[in-house]
Amino acid sequence: MFKGRGMRVILVSVLVLLLAVGGFAQVKMMKMKKMAVKKAGCAAGYLKTLASGVTIGAGKEYRYITSGGKPFDVSRYNYLHIIVGRKAKSVANLEITVLLSVSVPAGALLIREYMNCENRTRNSFTVRLPSNYNKTAYVLRVPVIAPMLYDVIVKNRGTKDIDDVHVILFAK
Numbered sequence: 001m002f003k004g005r006g007m008r009v010i011l012v013s014v015l016v017l018l019l020a021v022g023g024f025a026q027v028k029m030m031k032m033k034k035m036a037v038k039k040a041g042c043a044a045g046y047l048k049t050l051a052s053g054v055t056i057g058a059g060k061e062y063r064y065i066t067s068g069g070k071p072f073d074v075s076r077y078n079y080l081h082i083i084v085g086r087k088a089k090s091v092a093n094l095e096i097t098v099l100l101s102v103s104v105p106a107g108a109l110l111i112r113e114y115m116n117c118e119n120r121t122r123n124s125f126t127v128r129l130p131s132n133y134n135k136t137a138y139v140l141r142v143p144v145i146a147p148m149l150y151d152v153i154v155k156n157r158g159t160k161d162i163d164d165v166h167v168i169l170f171a172k
Helices: 005-021 024-029
Strands: 037-039 042-056 062-063 081-086 096-104 106-111 113-116 121-123 126-128 139-144 146-157 160-169
Touching: 005 146, 024 113, 042 062, 081 096, 081 146, 096 139, 146 160
Parallel strands: none
Antiparallel strands: 037 042, 042 160, 062 146, 081 139, 081 160, 096 106, 096 126, 096 146, 113 121
16 A cells, blocks of 8 residues: 555654654553554564653763663564654754674674665764754664664753653564
């Protein structure tokens, strides 16, 4: 029925609407795990809640890995969609960084950007939202170029605390 960008827009619009209207706990409970969209023979859907209702102080950051999270295998997916949002509040002044990793004998190699050899562009897994970004959520789409999602870092670049931050992981 819908192809490409249209389906993502609908999926994100539904999530943003639910975040703005009701509590995030209700959104999470509303069968998000069953909210899968068939697209080109591949299912896109909810994987995990990485943060729920956290407060990030001015100049501070929230890290999934240091908040009790563990790296997990994402190798069977093509793309990750990291959704950062707040209930009816702006996500301005946030910086979102995604770290993928590859295991090596001494630990892990962390990846936060890559070079596209076809068009010679550098692509970063970091986005910095400006102070005038008046939306309640942001979606960062990351191609899976390494087998493990190591960490998601959400940093508050503003001068005031940002409360009620939610980070959700979708994949396809």
